[in-house]
Amino acid sequence: MNNIQSYIKENKDRFLNELIELLKVPSISADSAYRNDVLKTAEAIKNSLEKAGCDAVEICKTDGYPIVYGEKIIDKNLPTVLVYGHYDVQPPDPINLWDSPPFEPVIKKTALHPEGAIFARGACDDKGQMYMHVKAMEFMSSTNQLPCNVKFMIEGEEEVGSANLGIFVKNNREKLKNDVILISDTGMIAQDVPSITTGLRGLSYVEVEVTGPNRDLHSGLYGGAVANPINVLTKMIASLHDENNHITIPGFYDNVEELSDEERAEMAKAPFSLDHYKKALDINDVYGETGYTTNERNSIRPTLDVNGIWGGYTGEGAKTVIASKAYAKISMRLVPHQDWENITQLFKDHFESIAPKGVTVKVTPHHGGQGYVTPINSIGYKAASKAYQDTFGKTPIPQRSGGSIPIVALFEQELKSKTILMGFGLDSDAIHSPNEHFGIFNYLKGIETIPLFYKYFVELSK
Amino acid sequence: MNNIQSYIKENKDRFLNELIELLKVPSISADSAYRNDVLKTAEAIKNSLEKAGCDAVEICKTDGYPIVYGEKIIDKNLPTVLVYGHYDVQPPDPINLWDSPPFEPVIKKTALHPEGAIFARGACDDKGQMYMHVKAMEFMSSTNQLPCNVKFMIEGEEEVGSANLGIFVKNNREKLKNDVILISDTGMIAQDVPSITTGLRGLSYVEVEVTGPNRDLHSGLYGGAVANPINVLTKMIASLHDENNHITIPGFYDNVEELSDEERAEMAKAPFSLDHYKKALDINDVYGETGYTTNERNSIRPTLDVNGIWGGYTGEGAKTVIASKAYAKISMRLVPHQDWENITQLFKDHFESIAPKGVTVKVTPHHGGQGYVTPINSIGYKAASKAYQDTFGKTPIPQRSGGSIPIVALFEQELKSKTILMGFGLDSDAIHSPNEHFGIFNYLKGIETIPLFYKYFVELSK
Numbered sequence: 001m002n003n004i005q006s007y008i009k010e011n012k013d014r015f016l017n018e019l020i021e022l023l024k025v026p027s028i029s030a031d032s033a034y035r036n037d038v039l040k041t042a043e044a045i046k047n048s049l050e051k052a053g054c055d056a057v058e059i060c061k062t063d064g065y066p067i068v069y070g071e072k073i074i075d076k077n078l079p080t081v082l083v084y085g086h087y088d089v090q091p092p093d094p095i096n097l098w099d100s101p102p103f104e105p106v107i108k109k110t111a112l113h114p115e116g117a118i119f120a121r122g123a124c125d126d127k128g129q130m131y132m133h134v135k136a137m138e139f140m141s142s143t144n145q146l147p148c149n150v151k152f153m154i155e156g157e158e159e160v161g162s163a164n165l166g167i168f169v170k171n172n173r174e175k176l177k178n179d180v181i182l183i184s185d186t187g188m189i190a191q192d193v194p195s196i197t198t199g200l201r202g203l204s205y206v207e208v209e210v211t212g213p214n215r216d217l218h219s220g221l222y223g224g225a226v227a228n229p230i231n232v233l234t235k236m237i238a239s240l241h242d243e244n245n246h247i248t249i250p251g252f253y254d255n256v257e258e259l260s261d262e263e264r265a266e267m268a269k270a271p272f273s274l275d276h277y278k279k280a281l282d283i284n285d286v287y288g289e290t291g292y293t294t295n296e297r298n299s300i301r302p303t304l305d306v307n308g309i310w311g312g313y314t315g316e317g318a319k320t321v322i323a324s325k326a327y328a329k330i331s332m333r334l335v336p337h338q339d340w341e342n343i344t345q346l347f348k349d350h351f352e353s354i355a356p357k358g359v360t361v362k363v364t365p366h367h368g369g370q371g372y373v374t375p376i377n378s379i380g381y382k383a384a385s386k387a388y389q390d391t392f393g394k395t396p397i398p399q400r401s402g403g404s405i406p407i408v409a410l411f412e413q414e415l416k417s418k419t420i421l422m423g424f425g426l427d428s429d430a431i432h433s434p435n436e437h438f439g440i441f442n443y444l445k446g447i448e449t450i451p452l453f454y455k456y457f458v459e460l461s462k
Numbered sequence: 463m464n465n466i467q468s469y470i471k472e473n474k475d476r477f478l479n480e481l482i483e484l485l486k487v488p489s490i491s492a493d494s495a496y497r498n499d500v501l502k503t504a505e506a507i508k509n510s511l512e513k514a515g516c517d518a519v520e521i522c523k524t525d526g527y528p529i530v531y532g533e534k535i536i537d538k539n540l541p542t543v544l545v546y547g548h549y550d551v552q553p554p555d556p557i558n559l560w561d562s563p564p565f566e567p568v569i570k571k572t573a574l575h576p577e578g579a580i581f582a583r584g585a586c587d588d589k590g591q592m593y594m595h596v597k598a599m600e601f602m603s604s605t606n607q608l609p610c611n612v613k614f615m616i617e618g619e620e621e622v623g624s625a626n627l628g629i630f631v632k633n634n635r636e637k638l639k640n641d642v643i644l645i646s647d648t649g650m651i652a653q654d655v656p657s658i659t660t661g662l663r664g665l666s667y668v669e670v671e672v673t674g675p676n677r678d679l680h681s682g683l684y685g686g687a688v689a690n691p692i693n694v695l696t697k698m699i700a701s702l703h704d705e706n707n708h709i710t711i712p713g714f715y716d717n718v719e720e721l722s723d724e725e726r727a728e729m730a731k732a733p734f735s736l737d738h739y740k741k742a743l744d745i746n747d748v749y750g751e752t753g754y755t756t757n758e759r760n761s762i763r764p765t766l767d768v769n770g771i772w773g774g775y776t777g778e779g780a781k782t783v784i785a786s787k788a789y790a791k792i793s794m795r796l797v798p799h800q801d802w803e804n805i806t807q808l809f810k811d812h813f814e815s816i817a818p819k820g821v822t823v824k825v826t827p828h829h830g831g832q833g834y835v836t837p838i839n840s841i842g843y844k845a846a847s848k849a850y851q852d853t854f855g856k857t858p859i860p861q862r863s864g865g866s867i868p869i870v871a872l873f874e875q876e877l878k879s880k881t882i883l884m885g886f887g888l889d890s891d892a893i894h895s896p897n898e899h900f901g902i903f904n905y906l907k908g909i910e911t912i913p914l915f916y917k918y919f920v921e922l923s924k
Contacts, residue, residue, distance in 0.1 A: 201682060205780045214744035218894050220865035223795050224765030225756045227749035231768050238700035282676035285819035287689035294687045303686030306693050307783050312770035313791060318667045318828040320793055321769050331782055333685050357747035366780040403682035432680050
């Protein structure tokens, strides 16, 4: 494509300032107190898509927050790219751990980002990565280089489960018809190591409640004689992993895809420093399933983690009480072919079956989603790979992510097209954590790489 | 003793009303907001002791709440009884579970208390039981039947650890000199089954903290690859009991007193209905150490209970986070000869030793106290036994309590005298819980029985 680099150079400051304006609005979908900010952000996205050259931009109402849709159809016979992103953000808590206010974006240089990075909630996830596509669209249309049709679908409920997006997709199959779905909501291995995410883990999230005696008891008078719901809960949770950190739920691994030695060898080529990893987390060692590397444990293997636990007296000092109830939130990350609803049922059946006498157990499913894996021989993958080669001078490494974007599996099911995950963030960008940031290098590199994906996708589709 | 029953009949209403007035003042030692009420209660105790016939009644300042002391020395050559009790009460929380306001005493009939019971915080623990001694004193002195010397020591910090009582005792050995210590702060088996508590369990209370990564992590990107502090904590706590619910801390049982078959057979004579026990707690089965009965598990055996646990996301809905830290409060009930400071050290050493790589563990001792056991062949025990025989028509059953009154061991150590625990409450009185109450029958039976203890103690001491 012509003069993309010079276009970026000329417009760099405006690209940054527009994103910074977007980041100033706290579009926190999880907290209804920010409802107006979320709606205001939807309006801003609408305007930015129109400015970028989209036609028929609309704010589509849902039972929750609206979905912003826009398109540019230049020739029905040409391929169509559907861009997905989200304009809502995670809550900033714990707020006191931020070095600067989460919704007052500042640019600071860091070791990994010598050109500077924008610090703000949503800088990377996903306002920054989503806006790269808006600016890439602006370039292509303003320079008459848009090589195909494009559709944008930007939602406002990704951080709270995308419940209404699924309904929207089901009800608008024709409108959303496309040849490939393009998403930037993942990461890359390193600034100089581009990668394309070829797999996402599924998710099953449940809450458990263990009930013992009908009231809190004096631990002196009853201790040792009745089942203590907290002690019981710890025993039950502990039993979910064996001594090799293998998950013990019967049937849990039945459909787990086992990668070939070749595939694992390919994965192992990704540069990774265990020392850096441990230092970054300030841990003296890693911990996980026997027989797998750290990169395999958090990508191609299913996991079970307690995300929260509570029960009894948690205030200051001491209270000698045996609690009537104990609770935990438990999530399982799943790999392709594990069906999340099936796994949720297996967990429920098993967890209820291991409850000892003296307690009753309740398992409440929260939500979940299927995993996803995309082939590396598709036109979309090849186009993305060539685009990265042009802008990074290297072939990107196919990478499985441990994270979950449940909606991706639904896209394939409903729209019958593959998703290409072109992520430009880094693990160190602290998404979902305090001091989230997004490198200026990464932001501009994304804007530079995306138009090339369009170009090669059209060429390879011929 | 003459006309004790007629004296009680004549003064019954006054005895009840005086106690009710005492119960109206929220003397909650744990909450500084009630400081004036606690001090006001100390004044009320002082006045009641003077009215009951004590001399030299004083409010002894401490670094915390004062100790009310009073005495009646009739003959230096006669034995001296030291009465201990406390005028502070537990916080009433959870307040919403009370059927009537905790500090607005009401008399209601219940299945176990057909004559009615006083419902209020402190009704049984310990205002009601402590005031029985004041009224017994009133009877003996007003009818010139006090057979020996008596000393009262009523504290206001029992519910918060009695920190200053220990100092007071150490500094006043001569003043507190006595031949037997008499306490009513325990229970009896049933209305028609009098019992004397011959043993109390010791206590070691610790707080543990497990730290993994230096910040909360995204459970998708890191799940399965780093030690999750909550999962680790559940594994560590679960490992503290084996499959027989035996505690696994090395050395934990080294000094545990093993009762003879005869002693266990004696204990087993105490009437106990497992069905009633389970029904009262609404549990389908009991749970505890293999090889011991329910009554043994909560009295002659040491235990380990988690009193509180917390970590990660505990709000509504779901958050896919791996917490940086997880916490638990753990208490161990100890039996005679287990030294609480030694056990605390054993716990600390063991718990830190079982921490897996990838986490660091911190154990913080809160507080503790020694267990206590009193022989059943002492003059004090025999005197109490005869007193019960007169008023209940039955020989009381010696009973080990699962609870702890750490100060009792200190009394023996500092004052070189045995403590007799004449308790008139019932397990169902809900001390430390909502709707605490004390039966009118029990209250008056205590006032009737106590003077007989004095009489027999003097007779048997000759």
